Structures are given as structure tokens and as C-alpha cells.
Amino acid sequence: MESKCLLLIYLLVLQSLALLCVSQDFDFFYFVQQWPGAYCDSDKNSCCYPTTGKPAADFSIHGLWPNYNDGSYPQNCDSNNPFDASKISDLISNMRKNWPSLSCPSNDGESFWSHEWEKHGTCSESVFDQHSYFETTLGLKQQTNLLKALKAAGIEPDGSSYSLENIKDAIKEGSGYAPWIECNEDSSGNSQLYQVYLCLDKSGSNLIECPVFPKGKRCGSEIEFPTF
Numbered sequence: 104m105e106s107k108c109l110l111l112i113y114l115l116v117l118q119s120l121a122l123l124c125v126s127q128d129f130d131f132f133y134f135v136q137q138w139p140g141a142y143c144d145s146d147k148n149s150c151c152y153p154t155t156g157k158p159a160a161d162f163s164i165h166g167l168w169p170n171y172n173d174g175s176y177p178q179n180c181d182s183n184n185p186f187d188a189s190k191i192s193d194l195i196s197n198m199r200k201n202w203p204s205l206s207c208p209s210n211d212g213e214s215f216w217s218h219e220w221e222k223h224g225t226c227s228e229s230v231f232d233q234h235s236y237f238e239t240t241l242g243l244k245q246q247t248n249l250l251k252a253l254k255a256a257g258i259e260p261d262g263s264s265y266s267l268e269n270i271k272d273a274i275k276e277g278s279g280y281a282p283w284i285e286c287n288e289d290s291s292g293n294s295q296l297y298q299v300y301l302c303l304d305k306s307g308s309n310l311i312e313c314p315v316f317p318k319g320k321r322c323g324s325e326i327e328f329p330t331f
Contacts, residue, residue: 252277
């Protein structure tokens, strides 16, 4: 009986260590924000406003993603810890404002948040539980305030074209760190500002210079900043 108990304890310890290794096995985070005007003005995306109505004309959160220095990333690390909206009930109002879903059909955002937690958040369980994962990400949006930084440099979401370097410089001036800019194309094939990547250390506490940039859609030297 004693040997069976010891074996069970041993297996449980191994299981816990395996989970810990998986959840700790990353090098840094990408913090990704998107411009809703570019999401909606693209042939590749179907755009539906949330059930709560049209979001504000501001950058919204896409996600906080653990990543490796070689550019790859862990995903879906803990199927035993699914998204649970009751764990972030005090954040829901803030989430709907700053982390809305524009996917179709129109929805309340919970499926989007569930996807982000289960694909990416579960791989950061050595740092965050569900509440702290979403709370930290919401705080990062306020801290970086991309739209304020761009407007301070005279870069407005008015459908005009701006220098990619000027956009990068404005965000670096505002945040202290160089961003990576992802573009998509509007219905006329013009390159436009779509997503902004900044990086955090693996503790999720500090912005850092990105160890590696992603391999998304690159931008031209001049890009549109579409209205929303």
C-alpha cells in the first residue's frame, strides 16, 4: 500500500514538473495591438462590430504571446485550464472596451478571449493566472498608448499616408522601445497600418527591445493610417 502511495506521489510530482517546464519554456512576450480601421478595411477579414456596439477609434488588444528567441512559440500548453469568464468578472467592462472582437458573427468577445488564453496564456502559467494575464495586458495598453504617441507626432488616422519610419519613431518616442509594424492591404491594394508589436521580458513586467521580429506582412516605406 505504501509503495503504491509513493508511486502515485511520484507520478503527480512528475506531472507537475512537466507542466511547469512547458509553461516556463519561453524567452519573451509579444504584446500585439491592432488598428480596427485596418482590420475592417481588408478583403481578408469579415468585420462585425461587437454586440455592445462599434468600438472607439483606438488601437485594441490582440494578445500577449509567449515567444522563443528563434521566432517560434509555444501554444495550447494546458488543456486542463480552460478560459473561465467568472475569473475575470471584474475586468469584463474594461475588456469589452479595450479588447473587443471584430470577427463575424457579432459577439461579446468571450470566444476571442478564450482563444487567446487557451492558445497563448496557458503557456505563461509560470508567470500569470487567468486574472493576472488579462489584467496585465490591459495595463500594457494604457501604458503604451499608441494612438496618443502617433498623434503627438502629427500622425492621424485620417486615411492619409505616412512614412513607416516616422510611425516607428513616434511609437519608440512614446514607449521607449522600437516596435515592429505589420501591414495589411485595403480593398484597393494599398499597404496600411494594421498591427503593432512590442516586447516584454519573460516575467511580463518590463518592456524590452524585441529579440526577434515576427514574419508577418511587411510594409512599404509609405503606409496608410485608415479611418475607423
